[in-house]
Amino acid sequence: MSGATLNAGTGVKPWRLGARTRKAVLVLHIASVGSWLGIDVVMAVLTFTALGTDDQSTKVLCFRVLELVTVWPMTVSGLMCLVTGVLLAMGSKYGLTKYWWVVVKLVLNLLLSTLVLMSLRPGVAEIADRAEANDLDIPLGDMIYPPIVSPTLLMFAVVLSVFKPWGLLRKKKR
Numbered sequence: 714m715s716g717a718t719l720n721a722g723t724g725v726k727p728w729r730l731g732a733r734t735r736k737a738v739l740v741l742h743i744a745s746v747g748s749w750l751g752i753d754v755v756m757a758v759l760t761f762t763a764l765g766t767d768d769q770s771t772k773v774l775c776f777r778v779l780e781l782v783t784v785w786p787m788t789v790s791g792l793m794c795l796v797t798g799v800l801l802a803m804g805s806k807y808g809l810t811k812y813w814w815v816v817v818k819l820v821l822n823l824l825l826s827t828l829v830l831m832s833l834r835p836g837v838a839e840i841a842d843r844a845e846a847n848d849l850d851i852p853l854g855d856m857i858y859p860p861i862v863s864p865t866l867l868m869f870a871v872v873l874s875v876f877k878p879w880g881l882l883r884k885k886k887r
């Protein structure tokens with residue numbers, strides 16, 4: 714733990730991560746973001762290759778691999794990003810609900826992780842089952858959104874992390 718100033722009014726020392734621990738958690742946070750984005754790229758390559766090819770065996774292969782590489786690796790990256798992000802926020806001056814950029818990132822992280830489990834998981838499972846049964850007449854609309862929406866929101870979160878816009882949720886009392 715590092716030396717922290719007393720909370721105004723309460724006299725309680727806020728909890729802070731020590732400098733080394735904070736750096737270690739930040740490394741894990743950035744690594745989880747990197748792997749999450751990487752899996753998004755793999756998902757996009759597989760999805761658009763499957764949609765663009767006329768070769769049936771390539772299509773089937775892409776859909777099967779899609780199920781394998783997306784859901785669980787993405788869930789783990791999303792959860793790791795969430796846990797390390799919450800630790801970084803709570804163990805620093807930023808706090809979990811003090812700054813807009815942190816709150817928006819928290820909401821995005823929760824939203825994307827929920828979508829992976831509630832929407833992407835059953836979606837790719839169905840596609841893989843269809844591919845198994847050689848039923849490849851899959852509506853395009855079902856497939857193109859995840860590889861576009863997920864990396865776009867993640868990149869937005871990266872921009873928020875670097876620029877930290879919009880300031881405090883509540884204005885400080887004078």
Ligand code: HEM
Pocket residue numbers: 742743746794795797798799801802805807809815816818819820821822867868870871874875
């Ligand atoms: C939505 C997915 C997320 C992405 C893509 C993301 C991205 C990043 C990146 C790239 C950094 C490094 C910024 C820098 O060192 O300049 C960072 C730092 C940080 N993130 Fe996240 N993050 C995400 C989720 C979260 C969540 C859920 C929280 C907390 C609720 C959070 C809180 C923080 C904090 C406090 C820092 C340290 C900022 C600093 O010390 O400058 N992040 N994030």
